[in-house]
Structures are given as structure tokens and as C-alpha cells.
Amino acid sequence: MKKNWWKILTVLLLVFTVAVGMLSEVPRLAILNETIRNLYFHVPMWFGMILILMVSVVYSIKYLRKPSFRNDIIAHEAAKVGILFGVLGIVTGMEWAKFTWGEYWSNDPKQNGAAIGLLIYFAYLVLRSSFAEQQQRARISAVYNIFAFAALIPLLFILPRLTDSLHPGNGGNPGFNAYDLDSSLRMVFYPAVLGWTLLGVWIINVKSRLELLRQRIYENV
């Protein structure tokens, strides 16, 4: 029980996010209107994706330093959860864009960057599936994972800032303080980021334990 406090925290945070996010007062702005509530769902997906992909890279580095089956499994599962968050982020973003910008896809540099980022990680999955031998698969996909993450950083953090974007805070100095986030929004936004990220960590935790157990069963058969 003592070790599981963060799971309870996750559930509480997410219940809080959904309940308060849907019910609370939000500032009324032109064009945005009620869709500003998507801030609690769309933006945390990207925060969560970056953090979880970072976990994946850290475990890939760990694997290269000290090859163990566990490190490989966690890197793989984290990459998959990162992809899940990325897909959800794109879907929620497209929905939001339809209401505010008028189109699902408006050739925005961040949208394109996100799509390419997802392609990189799909390629990671394809690469993994093309090896039969386990150790070789683990090592080479770890190498690609680190390499791809290094290529992803300029894509997501530098390029959108050099070009004009429909996203707030771009085409200049990014960041949240640039468009003054209302303090009542912050109250829900930060718990939402934490909650969704913890949910991702939870999924990784369960899935990698499952995978390790499955491996043990195969060994004993």
C-alpha cells in the first residue's frame, strides 16, 4: 500500500481534472469559447509524451551501459506509451483546430513536427520487429532510439520557433507566460499534466511487468 500512493494520486488527479475541467468557470474568449477546456486534455498529452519518451531514451542508454532484459522492455513499452500519447495529442489537437482555426490540418509547423515525430517512433517499432534475435534487437533499437530522440529535439523545440505558427507563443518567444494563462486555468492545468503523465508511467509499469512475466513463462515452458 505504501508503494502505491502515487496510483491513488493519479486517480484523484484525473478525477479532479475531468470533473473540475468540465464544470468550472472558464474565461470567455472570442473564437476559443468553451473549447479552452481542451487545454486540460490536449496540452498535457504533449508534456506527457515528451517526458515518457525521455524515460524511454534513459532506459535505452541504461541498456547500452548495462544490457539487461528489463531495461530493453521498459524502453520499448515507454516508446509505445509515448506513441499513444502522441496520437491522442494529435487527435485532440485536430479536433480543437477544427473549432478554432477552421480546419483539422492547417499546415502548422507544430502539427507537422508532431506528425513527423510520430513517424520516427513508428519507424522504431518497424525496426524492432525486423530482428529475430533478441539481444541484437535490443541493442540496435536502443541505438536508434537515442539517435531519433536527438533528431526529434530540433524538430519539436527549435523549428517551430523559427517559423510562424498558429499555436500560441510561437514565431517568437514561446512559453506559457507569453499568453497569460488565467490563474483559474492553471489550477486545473498543472494537476492535469501531472495526472496524465503519472497515468502513462502507470501503464508502462503494468505493461513491462506483464512482459517480464510472459518472458519468464516462455523460459519455463
Next chain:
Amino acid sequence: MRKITKVLFKEVIYLMQKDFLLEWRQKYAFNGMLLYVSSTVFVCYLSFGLRSNALQVPVWNALFWIILLFTSVNAIAKSFMQENRGRLLYFYSIVSPQGIILAKILYNACLMLVLALICFVFYAFVLGNPVEDIPMFLLSILLGAIGFATSLTMISGIASKAANSSTLMAVLSFPVIVPMLLMLIKMSKNAMDGLERAASLDELLTLLAINMIVVTVSYILFPYLWRS
């Protein structure tokens, strides 16, 4: 430390010499790529069905970089696949992996530079040349050749370990290379429009930074790849 650098430098020189020598003797890869470039350009010319100078500037630019992208993927994919197992094992026992990756990157950069220049000359000859600031355009070609060579060399090392390596090469390399390609297209577009050079400074610095990141990461990661 200095001694190690010196040894590494020597290795890189020897390995590059070997690559150039092999290329000179066989002339297989280079001539093949040359034919590839020229037939692609010619196919574009025929399929657009136009006289020279009839292509709009953005289309001309995009087409040029796409041709160059496919050429480089095909040219660099060979860099690890052409080596047979025995020779790889021999290298493994005598030189350091860092030496190999640096030599391959430098060799590929030279190869790409020559190919890209030939491609530019031929392309401009066949489809017309709307470039206003040619030195700047050549600089973007130089950066492009180096950039493609750095990122694709590592990818080809990764892909060569897998079973269906030619498909994998394309799948792995395109997403990684896109940021570079976008910068290059923008920079060469500026050069084509004859904008003042300060306008491209941002792109230039970003490209250099991306190249630095990629080379550093390749340098660190290649030993792990090499071991298998």
C-alpha cells in the same frame, strides 16, 4: 589524450583512402549514382513536359531537393552493405569504431558533394536556372551534402544490421532527415529569390547545430552498433 587523437586521425585518413581507392577501382557506385541522378532529372523533365524556365520557383526548388534526397539515400545505403562479413571482421580487429564512422561520414560527405554539384549543373541545364544568388545556393548544397551524409551514414549502419535493409533505410531515414530538409529548402529558396544573405543566417546556424548534434551522437553510439 593527444596520442589517441593522433591515432584516430591516422585511422580516419587510412580508411578514407581505402574507400576512395575502392571507388576508383570499381567506379561502380559512383557511375551508378551518376546515371541515377541524370535519369531522374531527365524523367522529371519529360514528365513535366516543358521547355526550360517554365517551372515555378518553389516547384523547381522542392523537386531539386527531393531528387537529391533520393539520390543520397540510395548512394549512402551502400556504405555498409557493400562490405562483406570477412572484411568487417578484419576492420573490427584492427581499427577503432570511431575511426570507421568518422571516415565513412567524411567519405560520404565528399561523395554527396560531388553528386550534388553534378546534379545541380545537370538539373539547371535541363530545367532552367532561376537561382539569383548562386554562391549562397552552392553553400546550401554544401551544407545539404554534409547534413545528408552525417545522418544517413549512421542510419545505414543501423539498417545494414537488419534483414530487409533497403526498405528499412527509407523508413528510418526520412523522418530523421525532414528537419534538415525543411531548413535546406528554406535557405535555398532565399538564395533563389536573391534575398540578402543575413536572411538565411538563422537557417544556416540551425543546420550547423543539427549537424553537430548528429555527428556527436553518431560518434558516441556507433561503437555499440559496431559490436554486433
